Amino acid sequence: MSLKLKQQAATEWFTHLRDIICAEFEAIEQEYASSQAPKLFERKPWQRDGGGGGTISSMRGRVFEKVGVNISTVHGQFDSKFSKEIPGASDNPNFWASGISLVAHMANPHVPAVHMNTRFICTTKTWFGGGADLTPCLPNKDDENTFHDGFKNICNKHDEAYYPKFKKACDEYFYLPHRGEARGVGGIFYDYLNNGHNEDASPDSDTTWQQDFAFTQDVGRGFLDIYAPIIRANMHKKWDEADKKAQLHKRGRYVEFNLLHDRGTRFGIMTGGNPEAVLMSMPPMASW
DSSP states (O other): OOHHHHHHHHHHHHHHHHHHHHHHHHHHHHHHTTTSOOOOOEEEEEEOTTSEEEEEEEEOOSSEEEEEEEEEEEEEEOOHHHHTTSTTOSSOOEEEEEEEEEEEEESSTTSOEEEEEEEEEESSSEEEEEEEEEEOSSOOHHHHHHHHHHHHHHHHHHOTTHHHHHHHHHHHHSEETTTTEESSSEEEEEEEEOOOSOTTSOTTSHHHHHHHHHHHHHHHHHHHHHHHHHHHHHTTOOOOHHHHHHHHHHHHHHHHHHHHTOHHHHHHHHTTOOHHHHGGGSOSSOOO
């Protein structure tokens, strides 16, 4: 399978995943207030000067105070400084990248915020990356267990070594060292995935690629299967001013992480991405 066909398959999958996620989130909005006009996603395409572009899909609703589900496919060259940080780009700065990125900040403080992204990146090397993590504003052990158990099942379907490895990577990555605290309750995080399950296959073989692509697809599908029930279980719960204050305070920590430590934010800015899309993760309101 040629690299071009792999890139096409990945791009088409991310677009399809965007569509099914947006449709489900719109359905949740309709369920919440069926007697009112439904809240829908608005889509805004953008073009990157250096090559490629994407589409911002955003919704401001009654359940989703702010949610963005963005897709992009970009190509070009890394600048000389950034290319040294990317595998396979130090001698050849050309790159191609496609992916989906989702962040949801919820109106009800009982519904946890969530982040999910998956991507396929090509330099002189190729790899998949992504994951999902949950950020509750109010403690809820049932939601936390549902989220972790769901992703553990997804990982175990492919490799039982994945979940402990990717959970540990998530816990270490989504951490604010200047605060000495985690951003949320974790999930899974993986990067540079190009190993497959066939010991006789080279890292860039079709067998390896199909296995890693299948895992990345299951992460996307599974995210929706896991998170949608969490929303529905919490979106009608009563909350008060103290709950909202706790939510806004937690959102402040979210902003700090994304601006100071998030590699996706850095990648988007350093590759000339649309700032509106790159900073889609920012909450509508926050406090410190």
